Ligand SMILES: [Zn+2]
């Protein structure tokens with residue numbers, strides 16, 4: 421069963437209201453449940469609001485030097501260069517102009533950089549609070565996530581590590597480790613593991629890291645400035661999404677939240693739309709390139 425199929429029927433993916441990264445690591449997300457999905461009579465005449473807690477990533481531990489080097493890798497890849505060639509024209513079309521992306525690069529990279537955490541990081545936590553940690557067998561190639569936004573073909577969604585614990589007589593609670601959020605020793609593990617059954621992992625990886633449940637990345641946007649301020653322009657529909665960058669803040673925040681949400685809401689990426697031969701070819705390509713991809717990752721990760 422895919423992650424997508426685990427989405428509860430009554431909590432649609434497209435109605436989560438806007439929220440911003442706050443000083444704290446946890447923010448409230450309000451989900452509007454449309455009337456058509458309601459079965460209880462009492463909810464028939466007004467929208468019902470369910471409040472869930474969504475853990476927001478904190479990027480305090482990310483090295484600026486590492487982020488800067490990773491940005492160099494991104495901007496040297498052909499896909500990014502192609503976009504850059506057309507950015508003035510694209511920005512003009514939306515009434516804006518291109519910018520020097522170095523002012524936002526760290527806030528962009530913050531959400532894309534893999535954390536390189538694997539099962540060995542959790543050996544000392546086995547059975548703590550009832551959690552058992554294990555390797556995710558559904559990951560086709562149980563190794564590190566490749567570099568994002570570098571035209572690499574890989575499943576960027578599947579976690580490397582999952583944990584589960586008994587839940588009385590019900591089915592065990594399962595959580596996935598985010599492959600991107602920074603991990604530091606001694607941190608609260610609840611901030612990097614996200615529930616599968618309540619769709620927390622799906623919402624987190626899609627909207628905080630820009631990856632569809634199919635494993636595909638959301639496309640690289642064009643960055644620029646309009647009367648609204650700094651924006652990311654969607655390459656699919658031309659919509660402008662605000663970039664939340666506080667250049668004076670001490671900590672990095674992910675500036676792509678509203679762009680990722682836009683892609684999530686408007687440009688669904690479903691595996692069933694893809695050709696079976698294409699998927700097979702991709703899998704073979706990944707297998708053939710895997711060694712090089714990992715080497716490339718490690719070069720950047722050792723910065
Ligand atoms: Zn994360």
Ligand SMILES: [Zn+2]
Pocket residue numbers: 654655656657658659682683686687
């Ligand atoms: Zn769009």
